[in-house]
Amino acid sequence: MDVPLPSAWLTIGPYMPKPKYPREAMAGRAAVGENERLRRELERISIENRNLARELARLRDAHEDLSESALIWIQMYERQLERANRAQAGSLKAPYERDNGE
Numbered sequence: 001m002d003v004p005l006p007s008a009w010l011t012i013g014p015y016m017p018k019p020k021y022p023r024e025a026m027a028g029r030a031a032v033g034e035n036e037r038l039r040r041e042l043e044r045i046s047i048e049n050r051n052l053a054r055e056l057a058r059l060r061d062a063h064e065d066l067s068e069s070a071l072i073w074i075q076m077y078e079r080q081l082e083r084a085n086r087a088q089a090g091s092l093k094a095p096y097e098r099d100n101g102e
Helices: 007-011 022-101
Strands: none
Touching: none
């Protein structure tokens, strides 16, 4: 019983036809070059991503430190303002009370 062979099998081996254009022959090499270029780009982006992640962690730590520091300064300012307001209120009452007391 004869079984017909697929036409693709006819191009295997030394009987493979020559490409019509040189570009067709170079298509395989171009694809390999493109893959290599994409691999290098992926590696570069991965390195950049790791560096950005480190930088982000450093900036988050700095932000946390600065936020805590700002909170401390605000609390110190509010306390000082309270003292100044109390001192000013005390100095305004003292002369008035003396005038009424005489």
